[in-house]
Amino acid sequence: MIDKLEMFIALAQARHFGKAAEAIGVTQPTLSAGIRQLEDQLGVMLVLRGSRFQGLTPEGKRVLEWARQIVGDVRTMKQEIRAARTGLSGKLRLAVIPTALTIASRLTTAFARLHPNVHFTIVSTTSVQVLHLLEDLQIDAGISYLDNEPLGRVATVPLYAERYALILHKDAPMASRTQVGWADLADLPLCLLTPDMQNRRIIAGHLAEAGIEVAPTVESNSMIVLVSHVLNAGMATILPIRSAEIFLERGPLCAVPITAPDASHSVGLIAPYREPHTPLLAALLQEARRFSES
Structure with missing residues (x-):
């Protein structure tokens, strides 16, 4: 039954029979047959079907919770036995x-x-x-x-x-300061992570508390992109101090701690x-x- 539970988990993840089959390295007919056999064994319908995958039945959602637990436990058992034998x-x-x-x-x-x-x-x-x-x-x-x-x-x-710093070019006017407040960042051309990132939501919250409406010039889900714009476009970004260290070891960038408040997460x-x-x-x-x- 374990292989069929793994097929079911893959289908719930992919929400598509073909993609689920590809993800676990079987043919689509094999996956479809495995799901049918699992339904027969459990005596309930797990998947809403039409011309394509339409979701899980209420019973399917409950079985999915058990499937994750059972498959996780089996993987733990196998790994524990292997570790006892080979380290x-x-x-x-x-x-x-x-x-x-x-x-x-x-x-x-x-x-x-x-x-x-x-x-x-x-x-x-x-x-x-x-x-x-x-x-x-x-x-x-x-x-x-x-x-x-x-x-x-x-x-x-x-x-x-995690504590935060303003990352900017060493030639920027604010680079000589030992610290800045969140309210001091109002007029800077900022590049920030995208809103789906929790870091962005945290920073937006602190800026809002300082009365600043967040309107970055550039948004990206990559810190490399943000730092590149600081280097090449004269912008500034806000990053956790420890995350920024790798970009500060050499080159023309500096980090100014942001205080008032000294936020920590x-x-x-x-x-x-x-x-x-x-x-x-x-x-x-x-x-x-x-x-x-x-």
Whole structure:
């Protein structure tokens, strides 16, 4: 039944029979037959069908919750048995908000020193998508904000407190200041992350509290794009200080801390609320705790 539950999860994710079949490496007739067999075994209709996928039935939505739990438990069991036989090995899949990517690299580097046979896949995405991917078993863990928007039922380990700085060219008029207030940013040509990013919503909130309407000249979901516009177009951006460090080591950029208020938001590792965790994820959570204490 496990393979059929995995087919069902894939279909719920893709919402399309062909794409779901492609995602798990089977033919569409094989996937359709597997879903039918699962329905026969459970004695209920799981999928609303017409000429194409139309959604899940109420029973299908409930079965999906069980399928995620069962498949997750089976994967944990297999990994635990393998770890007992060969030690920690395999792949960890992480989804990370853009502003935490440099911190993610430090965490995974420290982890890899202890467990060289573990490999990582790291994708950059929004905080909302981190939770969706975690729920759908498409990732093993995420790194996102912990204290600004609802997370649901997950396990968390705080990694660091995010504080903000104005990133601008060293020749810019405000570059010589030791700090600036949010209200001082009213007339600057800003480039910011897109509104689907929680970082943008946080920054917009602080600017609004200072009486500033957010109207960036450039929006992007990439910090590289933002920093490129600061370098080449005389703009400024607002980034977490720790995220900006990699862009400040060399070259003509500088960071001016933003105070009044000195805003802070917690960022950390997010994992499924499940016991036991897979051996790989348990080791990652342990390393995250060490990281947060260092």
